[in-house]
Amino acid sequence: MFQAVSFGLLDSLxxxxxxxxxxxGVMLPRNAAYRRIVTLLVAGDWFGVFVLSLVTMLVFDGLGDLVQRALESPVFGILLIATGVLTFLLTLRSSGDGDSPLVRRILEPLQAPSAKTVLVGFILGAVQSATSVPFFTGLAYLSAGDYHVAVRYVGLVVYASLALSLPTVSAVFVGMVRAYPYSAFGRAFEWMRERQELMVKLAGYIVAVALTLFGAVALL
Structure with a gap:
């Protein structure tokens, strides 16, 4: 269970x-419905992660002992280390620019709370998790663990929540900044905004190091 929780938290980056x-938080006007928009966005993202985790768990359970053998194979540890190294190199070479054309395009339907807000969140959650090695690795550990079937599938609710823990904290933090722009929250936000590239790269480095360490432990 520890491994599943650990990889779920990694996926939250x-x-x-x-x-x-x-x-x-930066672009919406002061009188905009920030709380409703972000709540719908995060809820949609959570649902996207949950649906993908449910489908993945069904597939892993159908594979039976093959998942357990894969986790116990040295190849699994080597793949984690290789992914960690690749993540490190990609993070090193990336610009870390959060104001990308992709982000600006995503923002277009998020100017007001609507069904589109939930849909955008759902797509973001599903796509991000589908391209995340920690997401699938954590589910593999959960599937291969000696847990009752009810525990595994109810645990998917917790797993999806873990994967959204850091974005949820970020949403609350940005909301505090909007409400109290001259508070300690506002100063901390401004400090991080001025170091946007560093913050983005730091997340990438944390994932890279964690994957490499988990891979090394798996080889022991």
């Missing part, structure tokens, strides 16, 4: 969703 939340 979702730079794209956090970047969208921060951009909304």
């Amino acid at each position: 979702n730079a794209l969703l956090i970047g969208v939340i921060v951009a909304l």
Whole structure:
């Protein structure tokens, strides 16, 4: 269970969703419905992560002992280390620019709370998780663990919530900044905004180091 929780938390380092939340906090007018927009966005993202995790768990359970053998194979540890190294190199070479054309395009339908807000969140959650090695690795550990079937599938609710923990904290933090722009929250936000590239890259480095360490432990 520890491994599943750990990889779920790693998956919460979702730079794209956090970047969208921060951009909304900065760009939306003071009188805009920030709380409703972000609540719908995060809820949609959570649902996207949950649906993908449910489908993935059904597939992993159908594979049976093959998942357990894969986790116990040295190849699994090597793949984690290789992914960690690749993530490190990609982070090193990336610009870390949160104000990307992709973020600006995502922001277009998020100017007011609507069904589109939930849909955008759903797509972001599903796509981000589908391209996340920690997401699938955590589910593999959860599937291969000696847990009752009810525990595994109810646990998906917790797993999806873990994957959205950091974006949720970010949304609350940005909301505090909008409400109290001259408070300690506002000063901290301004400090991080001035170091946007550093913040984005730091998230990438944390994932890279964690994957490498988990891979090394798996080889022991």
